[in-house]
Every structure is written in structure tokens, then in C-alpha cells.
Amino acid sequence: MAKRSVTSADVARLARVSQSAVSRSFSPGASVSEDMRRRVLAAAERLGYRPNAIARAMISGRSRLIALLAAYLDNHFYPVLLEQLARALQARGYQMLLFMTDPGDQDIVVQKMLQYQVDGIVMASATLSPGLADECAKTGTPVVLLNRYVPALAASSVTSDNIEGGRLLAHFLVDGGHRRIAFIAGHEDSSTSRDREAGFFKGLGERGMTGAGRAVGGYSVAGAAESARRLLSPRKRPDAIFVANDHMAFAVMDVARREFGLRIPEDLSIVGFDDVPEAAWDGYALTTIAQPAKEMVEATVSILTEQMERRTVVRRAAVLPVRLVVRGSARKPKAAGC
């Protein structure tokens, strides 16, 4: 059933030219006369010739494959990033090879990526160990950490300005009259969560306030719900919670309303971070910080392509501006209109 496929040699034979000529007719910018190219393309068309990208990758040393490593796609911010990244890469002639990883799995997975001779690596919801970063650098494979960074590593990173986002939210909540403001983190070792927290407490400090409670949600719905229960139980309940991302914020809102009968934002204000599509839904109307997904993807692609074309790995860190999106989940400052 599986017939031998049509090769450039077959096309060459039919067109009565050399195999080289066929190859050149298919590589833009090569030295071929218009006449030759026409003849070759006609023959190729007749035979249904399709250049073999694997063979091309083998000889040229460039697979035009970009690996994307992700640990989960539950948080809808990642599918959004994923789709845009795939489209942006395709537009430049690259393809995305997707790897899902489990905790502790990363080393094996990165080895696999390198086996496929990928031209670049994007790590979107997983961390890179120093050893792996070294290995990638050794093979000359550029790595971009997307929506995270590891200070000690020779890998580039693209993030939004999480610190500034946290600050904006702190100001917004304080100015909205909140006095007991709690925070729910993602993972303790996530740079994103840490930066959002740091900016948040800095922002509180700038308004002469301190935090009122803190919990760790682990970026999961269950963890966020548990954190919400802990924070909302005590007598001195917070009047606002900043949740490290939207995905957890929805769970917190559900727990607050269902299990504690709180009205949002009258009894409790909630703010998140990311501005995933669901944040705009009426059921949640989440006030949040919008990450510029499109610009983050563009920065990722441009860092990658720059390094791939120049065959050199340099570290580069892009930090993109964020924007406060005010909806209904948090009481607003009175003077917001002025």
C-alpha cells in the first residue's frame, strides 16, 4: 500500500534535467533560469512531487522545527499562546513540535526534542534545569522561556511586566477602599507568581499598607479553592483578594459565593492576572491585568529567529508592558472618572 514516494530524481528524469536542477527549482533564490524552473515545476506537478522535509533537514542541518514544552493547558492563557505561536511560526516557515511534560519528566523530554534536531525551544509552562540549559547551549539550540524566567540560566525569556501588574492591582484595590487585602500565589518557585507578589506588596507599601493573609494555590482549581477556604474562614476576613492568575481567581470566586455566601464585589473584591477570555464573561467579569499575548508571541519568535539565523546563542530578556482591565469583580476607586 505504502508506495515509494516521488523523489527529486524522478522529477529530474521526467524533465530530462539533473537532480540538482530540481533541487534548485524548489529553493528560492537559487541560480536557475526561468525556462528551467518552468520545466521542472511542470514535471513535478505531473508526478505529484513533494519535497521531503526530512531529507532537507538532514542535509541542511536545519529542521525548521520548533519545540514547545508545556506542563498543562488547563489555564486557558496557554492555549491562546499556543495557537498564536503556532500561527506565527508557520507564517515564517517553521512548524511546532508539541511536548507535554510531567513533573520530573523534563530531562527526558528535552532529550527527545534535541533528538529531533529542533532549531529552537520554547518552554511555556515548565522549568528548565541548569543541566539542560547547558546541553541546549552546547548544541547551539536557542531556548526561550515564555511567561517565566530563571535568572541563573543562559536562556532567553519573554514575560510581561508582572511586577508592574501587581503594583497596579495593589493601587487599584487600596484606592477602591479595601483595607484587608490577601494574596493567593501560584507556585512558590514560579518567577511569574513571585514577581506578581513582589509588585503587589510593593504597591501596598507605596500606599502605606501591608498584606492581610497569603496562601498558595499551586495554579490548580482545587488548590485555589482550598486557599480561598483558608483565607475566608477566620473572623478577620479579607475584603479583597489578589489571585495570582485568572484561572485560580474563578475558583476563588465560586468558593466565596457558594460556600461563604459572599457577594462580589460588595462583600469581597477579587482581582486576577492574565485576562483570559473567560475573564470577560458576565458570570465572572473579572478585573484583571491583561498580558499582551500577541506581543509576547512576537517577541518569542523574533528572539528565536534572530538566534537561529545568526547561529549564535545570546541571552535576551523581553519584558512587555501590561494593562489594567477594570470589570466588575472588585470595587472601584471613587475618583476613577476624573
Place this chain on the structure above:
Amino acid sequence: MAKRSVTSADVARLARVSQSAVSRSFSPGASVSEDMRRRVLAAAERLGYRPNAIARAMISGRSRLIALLAAYLDNHFYPVLLEQLARALQARGYQMLLFMTDPGDQDIVVQKMLQYQVDGIVMASATLSPGLADECAKTGTPVVLLNRYVPALAASSVTSDNIEGGRLLAHFLVDGGHRRIAFIAGHEDSSTSRDREAGFFKGLGERGMTGAGRAVGGYSVAGAAESARRLLSPRKRPDAIFVANDHMAFAVMDVARREFGLRIPEDLSIVGFDDVPEAAWDGYALTTIAQPAKEMVEATVSILTEQMERRTVVRRAAVLPVRLVVRGSARKPKAAGC
């Protein structure tokens, strides 16, 4: 910077064996003595040897690459499918190559997939033209349509029992006392939407009823919102709407509540299809039909692997059972407990 990578010949030289021996040491089931394999692996370890998957694909004719074609990931059902599929394939030693497509783009994209010599193709939110199906068959590349099918095509398909799901919802709504039941479709040419609709109207018929209104939402939030406005405006407003998938159902609920001030389910019942994670959120608590994502992925992988191993393309259609998930977005039958 980009050093020449370590090859099997380098390992062979260090271990003082032939390149064949190195190759055999890395292919499970090959004829190598235990002694030889140990020596080779030790040398490989020392050099940091990593088999070149591209070269292997070239010589063996099997890339262990599976292409996934999708048109959008907005509907959260697809990221769920995507993640599970990627994991299932990885577990069997395959990698997923992701292609996003735009309408009218598919032909070019499928050509690219074939250029990469993928061993199989999964089409998740896009359609396959007859010409392309032919070409895939010609190259011996198995194709599985996931969550859709095209009757006339030589491609396998995996779907849930959309007809039965529609029927179940019709019975549920009628038994819940609804008398004016409308439907919002996805795309007219989507097999999934058509089947859900057919099952739905069949179910209504079985209870001696007919539909009360119909609109087409085009699987988009905006389209669904527009459809909701159309259906809810007239004097004789429906008392229930079946929306062809959850993703649109959320938008319909928002419009009903915000723009028409309707209470759900007191004034209007809404049911969806898919059971995406958000359907369980309190803000929506959507009564819906659960598609068995895990089983659909398993069926997809097993159809693919079967055909890849036997190097033969046969058409196969898997239809998996669905399950009604009752939440709060629709009034329930009184006798539900019996």
C-alpha cells in the same frame, strides 16, 4: 558556536566497534551481545551521544511524527483533547506536530504535513477535502477525523454519539416541562452540529413535540450572542435553548441574563454539549452532554497505530457513548429521582 554533533560513528570509534554496532545497541530487539551493548552505551554516555531522529526517520521511512490539524482552540474542548492526545502519542513514542489552519488554507497545510513525512494525521477542527483525502491515501498516510466525519471520504473518524446526546437533551428538556424549545447550531456543514440537531429533533418527535426556533451560531461567541438575541426577541420566546456546544452556550447565557434580564433556569433553560471544564463552574453550572474525551483520544491513537504498524489504510469509524450531566442551567424533570 553550533558544534558538529556527536554521531554514531564517533561513538563507534571510541568504543572500537563498528557503526552498525552502535546503531544496534540503540534499537531495541536488535542482535547485540550484552557485553557489546554495555561498551557502546558507556562510550555514548561519555560523548553525550543522542541518536538523530531525523536521520533515523530518513532511513527507516517512519518519522514517528503525527500531525494535528486544528482551525481554532477557542473552544476549550480542543485544548483538552490536544493535551491528552499529545500525552498519549508521546507514551507510544510518537510526537505531535501542530498545524493551525485558516479557512481555505487546508490544502497548503496538508501538503506541508506530508512534506514532513508524518506517519499519521489527526484533523480536530477542520475539514478534509476529497482531493486531500485521496492524496493522503495515496501516500499511505492514515487520517483520523476527530470529533467530526465526512461520509464520502476514505478517512477514519472518531466521534461521540452526538445523535444520542441530542436525543437525551430533548427528552430531558421535554420531561422538565419545557414547551417551546429552540436550537442554536454550530456550522451548517459540521457533522457534529448536524448530528446533535438531528438527534435533538428526533428526541422531540419521540415526545410528540417540534422545535420552536433555530439559529446558527457558527461556533463563535459573537455568532452565538447574535443568535441568542434573535431567538429571545420575539414575543413567543422559547423557554429552553439547546446550544450545539458549551462554548456558545456560555455566551447565550450571558446575553439572556444581561440583555434580557432572564433568570436561568427559572425563565429560560439552557443546555449545551461537550462538558468542558468551565461548564462545572458555578457561574454557569451548565447542564450538558459529556463527551468522553479520554476514550476519544484512545480510539484515535489506536486507529492510527494499527494502520501505521500494518502499513495499510482502512476506514474505521468509532462512535463513543455520551453521558448526560445535570447541573443547574435547566429545569429538571420532577420525577428525576425515581
Place this chain on the structure above:
DNA sequence: GGGCGGGTTGCATACGTAGTCAATCCCTGT
């Protein structure tokens, strides 16, 4: 002791393309 067979190993080749190098072609200026 000779032959036989199973288990190992190395040699040589093939996979399909890109790119190097030398040869050839065509056109122009003198």
C-alpha cells in the same frame, strides 16, 4: 574430527536532498 546451526559482528549500501566545483553556455565589448 567434521559439519552444522545459532548467535554476533562488520562491511557496504541506501535513504532524498543541498551545495560545491568545474564545465558549459551565451552575451557583450573591442
Place this chain on the structure above:
DNA sequence: ACAGGGATTGACTACGTATGCAACCCGCCC
């Protein structure tokens, strides 16, 4: 008419691995 040069073309090789085939080793049985 001829030299010179740029454009075009073809022969050839390399990329890194898998595998058929032949050679080899070793132990066993008759």
C-alpha cells in the same frame, strides 16, 4: 573574430542512521 565574464547547469559528495549480507565465532552432536 575573439577574449572575458556572468549566468546556468550537471556530476558528485555529504548528511547520520538502519539493515541485508557475508564472515566469523563457538559449542554441540553424530
